Amino acid sequence: MKRVVVGLSGGVDSSVAAYLLKEKGYEVIGLFMKNWHDDSVTISNECPWLDDSNDAMLVANKLNIPFQTVDLSEQYKERIVDYMFKEYEKGRTPNPDVLCNREIKFDVFMDIALELGADYVATGHYCRKGILEKDGKVIYQLLSGVDTNKDQSYFLCQLSQEQLSKSLFPIGELTKPEVRAIATKLNLVTAEKKDSQGLCFIGKVKLPDFLQQQLKPKQGVIVEVPENASIYNVIKKQFATKENELQYLSRKIDYSIENGKVVGEHQGAHYFTKGQRKGLAVGGTPEPLFVIDTSVIDNIIYTGQGKNHPGLLKKALFINNNDIHWIREDLTLNTNETLEVDARIRYRQPLQKAILYKVENGMYIEFESLQSAITEGQFAAWYIKDELIGSGVIS
Structure with a gap:
């Protein structure tokens, strides 16, 4: 009987994952990851991880599997939160969920599971694992989930062969409605629970509010760049090599305040990301304004009207x-x-x-x-x- 540690998050997906493994005859242990307890950055008075850990415990009781909580908040702060702040400070937009899987769930958490004598770690991700043999070597594949609407393979895009070899994704062959139906039939407390929104494992935290805890507000201007701005009038070039062409196609346009007109103010360029539409608080334009670029050095947000703006x-x-x-x-x-x-x-x-x-x-x-x-x-x-x-x- 192989032993599997399931990351029970207090949601419906991991609950059903644990049940399916138990049905298959695995020895299942439920483990809840507590990744955050710095109340200074949890915005609301709710304590999301407490509710979630409680739900996870109730599910483990119902399924009659051992359960414990592990505190990974130190590693989470170091590897995810600090990295996020550094990236936002540089004017880049990190993806904490991808990092959380690579650095926490399938690394720190996996090590804990293996110390508990587990053969595998399982999660409630909508993706599948394939195995093939090539030149006498076993290769693990990361495949999309059957439910194209919920496929979460993207979030696991940084996993290694080593990590995949020890991973199981029990609900990858199911659709979300099928997962909910199983949970309802088993009368699990998580059956009707909404999918968690917000940062991976931190819960109900709004990102701008979260960033404001560390990145101080700093007033700057919003510049609107017209779509016919001279910066876009580039003569069709002849390129010596394909690489030159690709360099050109992927180049970052260097905007300056002279490329447009000031249309508003903001509280910090590092709170904004390319393609963002909400939170600009600039009205009166025929088409909505989108962020086309930010400069954290000059603290300027460059915007353009409409989703077909050449700056986007x-x-x-x-x-x-x-x-x-x-x-x-x-x-x-x-x-x-x-x-x-x-x-x-x-x-x-x-x-x-x-x-x-x-x-x-x-x-x-x-x-x-x-x-x-x-x-x-x-x-x-x-x-x-x-x-x-x-x-x-x-x-």
């Missing part, structure tokens, strides 16, 4: 060598090699046709069609059919 759209992005991660190490590209893939630059974005181009200092992803709000610090993930094979931090 780009065909290519670049990832530095040390930020490229291959889940399928056997498919790693060498310099000058290319690969046709489907890619996404954010969770729930429909997959986009693209080509990977490996160059000396990193890799370009060139999309077939223009992409909106490619954002530094976020993760791009690339797939072949329904298999996620690699990912990287957009530079």
